[in-house]
Amino acid sequence: MANTITFSDGTTTVVVTPVPGTVKAGGGHDDRGGGTIPAARAGYAMNGSCQVVMTQATADNLQHTLAELKSLVSGIGEGDWTVAGAGIYAGIKSYQALLDVTVDGDSVQTATINWKGTYNPSAS
Amino acid sequence: MATRLPFNQILLDGAVVAGPEDFVYGTGSLQLAGQDSAVTTADGMIHNYRSALTPSASCNLRGDKRLKDSGAPGDWDEQTWPAMSGTVKLQYVPARGETATDVAEFSGLIGVEYDTSNNQSSVNIAGCEAQY
Numbered sequence: 001m002a003n004t005i006t007f008s009d010g011t012t013t014v015v016v017t018p019v020p021g022t023v024k025a026g027g028g029h030d031d032r033g034g035g036t037i038p039a040a041r042a043g044y045a046m047n048g049s050c051q052v053v054m055t056q057a058t059a060d061n062l063q064h065t066l067a068e069l070k071s072l073v074s075g076i077g078e079g080d081w082t083v084a085g086a087g088i089y090a091g092i093k094s095y096q097a098l099l100d101v102t103v104d105g106d107s108v109q110t111a112t113i114n115w116k117g118t119y120n121p122s123a124s
Numbered sequence: 125m126a127t128r129l130p131f132n133q134i135l136l137d138g139a140v141v142a143g144p145e146d147f148v149y150g151t152g153s154l155q156l157a158g159q160d161s162a163v164t165t166a167d168g169m170i171h172n173y174r175s176a177l178t179p180s181a182s183c184n185l186r187g188d189k190r191l192k193d194s195g196a197p198g199d200w201d202e203q204t205w206p207a208m209s210g211t212v213k214l215q216y217v218p219a220r221g222e223t224a225t226d227v228a229e230f231s232g233l234i235g236v237e238y239d240t241s242n243n244q245s246s247v248n249i250a251g252c253e254a255q256y
Contacts, residue, residue, distance in 0.1 A: 079171075
């Protein structure tokens with residue numbers, strides 16, 4: 001199975017192959033209390049990021065055009081992206097996520113895709 | 125983390141202000157800052173919400189480009205008048221002769237500062253997502 005991450009908002013689906021070693025996930029939970037008050041985790045976040053390569057040519061699962069990357073950026077409103085990994089990234093999941101994309105690099109341009117979401121609301 | 129996208133062409137009210145031949149390579153950068161908030165409901169779920177996406181852009185252009193400044197007089201001994209911001213469209217031209225990709229379009233003011241030490245103009249575009 002290919003090592004990919006799929007981003008879907010119900011109408012748009014983008015499958016990316018992250019640059020190896022750039023996938024990060026975890027953190028960002030809603031923690032309360034602490035100090036003299038017992039700590040509590042009110043909400044469990046499923047945040048993460050990965051890097052992909054940008055291309056000037058036609059997009060494929062390995063390289064992505066600016067137009068395709070731009071389509072991932074969340075607009076105004078509730079987060080509505082679902083993030084799902086496959087292969088060695090099968091543990092990457094996030095739901096109702098907001099997405100941002102940062103393009104860097106002077107020679108090979110890479111795009112960092114950041115997501116911040118929550119657990120699967122439809123899971124029993 | 126905010127969204128950051130490259131561009132190498134600026135249009136103001138439909139007219140090209142600067143193209144790839146004017147840009148200092150790699151300097152065109154659009155930042156889209158999300159005004160995000162999160163609410164945790166009693167079932168332990170975090171709801172992320174974006175109330176606004178505020179654009180701002182910067183780039184360096186070769187030469188003295190102060191005439192591209194918003195509200196700049198047509199010549200340096202003419203008068204100016206206060207004016208509302210114009211419609212700024214940022215595009216990315218991927219290769220010579222290729223069709224430009226639209227990166228963003230918003231209501232914005234263009235600010236230009238020229239530096240004779242390197243013959244470059246630094247450009248800042250302050251924008252607002254909504255068109256008033």
